[in-house]
Amino acid sequence: MGVEHSxxxxxxxxxxxxxxxxxxxxxxxxxxxxxxxxxxxxDAVNEAIGRSAELGKxxxxxxxxxxxxxxxxxxxxxxxHVAYRAARFRSKLIVPQYNPEAMAIVEDVVRDSYRDxxxxxxxxxxxxxxxxxxxxxFASGYMGLMHREKVGSAFLFGYFAAESLILAEAGQQVGALxxxxxxxxxxxxxxxxxxxxxxxxxxxxxxxxYLSREPIQLGSLAGQDIAKLLFVLLIVVGSLxxxxxxxxxxxxxxxxxxxxxxxxxxxxxxxx
Amino acid sequence: MKSAEVDESYRKRAIRAVTFLAGLYFFLEFLLPESVLxxxxxxxxxxxISTGFIVVxxxxxxxxxxxxxxxxxxxxxxxRKDWAFSFALLTGLICMMTVTGLDWLSGLSVTEKxxxxxxxxxxxxxxxxxxxxxxxxxxxxxxxxxRLAKLIEASHRLAQETGSxxxxxxxxxxxxxxxxxxxxxxxxxxxxxxxxxxxxAMTPQELSSDEEILSFGRYLNETGVLYEKLLRMDxxxxxxxxxxxxxxxGLFVSLGSAMFSLLGVYIASAxxxxxxxxxxxxxxxxxxxxLVMLGQIPFYEYISGDLPAVRQWLLExxxxxxxxxxxxxxxxxxxxxxxxxxxxxxxxxxxxxxGK
Numbered sequence: 001m002g003v004e005h006s007x008x009x010x011x012x013x014x015x016x017x018x019x020x021x022x023x024x025x026x027x028x029x030x031x032x033x034x035x036x037x038x039x040x041x042x043d044a045v046n047e048a049i050g051r052s053a054e055l056g057k058x059x060x061x062x063x064x065x066x067x068x069x070x071x072x073x074x075x076x077x078x079x080x081h082v083a084y085r086a087a088r089f090r091s092k093l094i095v096p097q098y099n100p101e102a103m104a105i106v107e108d109v110v111r112d113s114y115r116d117x118x119x120x121x122x123x124x125x126x127x128x129x130x131x132x133x134x135x136x137x138f139a140s141g142y143m144g145l146m147h148r149e150k151v152g153s154a155f156l157f158g159y160f161a162a163e164s165l166i167l168a169e170a171g172q173q174v175g176a177l178x179x180x181x182x183x184x185x186x187x188x189x190x191x192x193x194x195x196x197x198x199x200x201x202x203x204x205x206x207x208x209x210y211l212s213r214e215p216i217q218l219g220s221l222a223g224q225d226i227a228k229l230l231f232v233l234l235i236v237v238g239s240l241x242x243x244x245x246x247x248x249x250x251x252x253x254x255x256x257x258x259x260x261x262x263x264x265x266x267x268x269x270x271x272x
Numbered sequence: 273m274k275s276a277e278v279d280e281s282y283r284k285r286a287i288r289a290v291t292f293l294a295g296l297y298f299f300l301e302f303l304l305p306e307s308v309l310x311x312x313x314x315x316x317x318x319x320x321i322s323t324g325f326i327v328v329x330x331x332x333x334x335x336x337x338x339x340x341x342x343x344x345x346x347x348x349x350x351x352r353k354d355w356a357f358s359f360a361l362l363t364g365l366i367c368m369m370t371v372t373g374l375d376w377l378s379g380l381s382v383t384e385k386x387x388x389x390x391x392x393x394x395x396x397x398x399x400x401x402x403x404x405x406x407x408x409x410x411x412x413x414x415x416x417x418x419r420l421a422k423l424i425e426a427s428h429r430l431a432q433e434t435g436s437x438x439x440x441x442x443x444x445x446x447x448x449x450x451x452x453x454x455x456x457x458x459x460x461x462x463x464x465x466x467x468x469x470x471x472x473a474m475t476p477q478e479l480s481s482d483e484e485i486l487s488f489g490r491y492l493n494e495t496g497v498l499y500e501k502l503l504r505m506d507x508x509x510x511x512x513x514x515x516x517x518x519x520x521x522g523l524f525v526s527l528g529s530a531m532f533s534l535l536g537v538y539i540a541s542a543x544x545x546x547x548x549x550x551x552x553x554x555x556x557x558x559x560x561x562x563l564v565m566l567g568q569i570p571f572y573e574y575i576s577g578d579l580p581a582v583r584q585w586l587l588e589x590x591x592x593x594x595x596x597x598x599x600x601x602x603x604x605x606x607x608x609x610x611x612x613x614x615x616x617x618x619x620x621x622x623x624x625x626x627g628k
Contacts, residue, residue, distance in 0.1 A: 006303045014607075021608050025617070070609035100336030101329060126346065130339040134524075136531035148354055166531065169538040183606070185598040193546035194538075201598035205605035216617050220608050227604050264305040 008267060009260030016230055021223030028219030036221060041179055041197035042210045048153035048177045048196075049082060053089035057152030060094045060176070062142065062167065063106065065135065066158035067099045070205075071183055075157040076109050077208025077217065078181075082155060083113035087122060091152075095128045096145055098138045103130050139163035143170040156180040156195065157204060160187045168194035181207060288616040295614035297321070340365060368519055375516040382503045385437075388430055389496025395423055396489030400482045420476040420485070427492060431471040434499055438464060441506055448509045460502050467495045560586055 131141030567583025
């Protein structure tokens with residue numbers, strides 16, 4: 001507290017980004033068709049689970065260093081799908097965990113998926129394994145698990161840091177088909193080098209909608225694209241204003257950044 | 273509707289309501305100006321609310337430990353496959369928890385001794401400030417002289433205890449210390465003995481002015497700090513500290529470093545796989561990597577003097593542009609996901625995914 005975090009401009013931007021999302025969620029819920037482009041990495045999710053079932057090997061799904069956050073919820077949509085399929089195909093599912101708070105939620109989601117697949121008796125709470133809250137202890141635990149269980153497919157979804165390559169190499173060494181998705185751009189190159197399929201940034205958020213075809217998720221995905229378009233528009237307008245201001249400084253406009261930063265007090269005291 | 277279904281319905285509604293209210297609180301706390309939050313009294317309550325969230329998070333930590341005991345305990349008890357690994361893990365966990373707990377208690381007892389002196393120092397400040405102001409309504413304070421007598425009595429008792437403790441330390445500790453630490457111990461212990469003598473010789477009559485009382489308070493504080501330094505020397509050579517250092521720095525940190533060092537090998541093997549030119553994209557990636565690597569090493573001078581500039585351009589222009597694009601996309605997607613969580617649109621969909 002004590003810091004002014006936001007301004008009326010931020011509120012307007014938030015409304016601008018979320019407005020299309022709400023609109024398209026409503027449209028999707030009314031049954032209108034929403035187009036989602038094909039993502040090879042997401043198509044590979046089903047392929048990887050099927051491969052594990054054919055080989056009779058376990059499926060592994062880790063959320064890496066993800067804590068309770070929007071990223072975790074994006075991962076849970078995919079985990080739910082993977083757990084459902086693994087249950088239907090009678091494949092063993094292993095979910096190594098780093099964060100105990102996330103683990104409780106993960107366990108609940110996996111149990112629900114087994115119940116939906118009418119295989120609740122096959123659900124083993126011990127398949128959700130808490131390894132460690134220390135980054136490299138988690139990585140070493142994960143490596144050991146991959147080698148001991150000889151997994152057939154591994155999913156690495158969520159937030160990863162320096163341990164990303166260690167985790168992905170462990171899967172590579174046991175010959176697992178790996179699908180990785182990270183919101184941290186720094187780790188994407190490591191996954192591209194090591195995993196069979198990599199989802200980059202927002203594709204992680206899109207994967208759940210793509211797999212489930214659930215109207216709310218599809219609607220919000222389409223809304224996100226419009227929000228991004230708005231963002232690009234702002235970048236273009238901002239660039240044009242900046243260019244104008246540098247060419248004609250005597251007739252300069254206030255740029256968008258300045259407008260967004262006007263504090264709340266400017267509403268009743270007047271724009272400076 | 274069955275009773276269980278009604279319960280479940282209420283449970284879901286309660287979760288949604290709590291999620292919405294918590295989201296609303298943090299949204300408004302972020303959005304509204306400080307002056308409005310102060311008027312509403314939110315600023316004053318914010319630290320308590322944040323502490324509440326920390327408490328909930330701390331409670332969840334216990335879940336991790338319970339899970340470890342459940343998963344690995346079962347393996348050990350029923351002698352399942354690879355039970356020896358689980359046994360090693362549980363033994364390590366129990367040892368580390370015990371040693372850390374004992375180490376924390378030892379460290380606490382060291383600071384507690386200093387706290388007793390610090391409290392007496394605070395008491396001197398209270399005596400002076402209370403004497404200069406009228407007491408609050410309903411609060412009866414003893415006369416200043418009585419409080420000074422109590423201060424001196426407590427100081428004498430504490431100084432005598434410190435003297436006894438110092439005798440024990442002087443007998444046992446120096447032989448365990450390294451020469452430079454031993455010299456430091458001799459210096460501190462002789463200073464502390466001098467201070468103990470001064471405190472024991474102190475009488476209430478010597479504290480006639482406020483300045484003398486406050487000065488005595490500062491003297492007590494400094495004595496406490498000196499005493500803590502000596503106790504810490506003893507604590508540093510204690511068995512529990514050595515065992516803790518062995519477990520933490522000797523094993524945990526070293527093993528973590530060993531895991532991290534694996535990255536060196538893995539980067540080479542992953543790069544070898546990734547840079548096999550099979551497609552146009554992998555050719556472009558290979559070329560970009562080659563230019564960045566050549567621009568980084570001194571060898572570039574033999575090829576072209578422009579390579580560092582090319583490397584810099586690749587990193588600052590196309591690379592940064594791609595990074596920003598990923599971050600903007602992920603940030604907007606995260607914002608939308610947070611919005612869905614806030615209004616509990618997301619949580620419902622996990623168990624009702626139509627595409628299964």
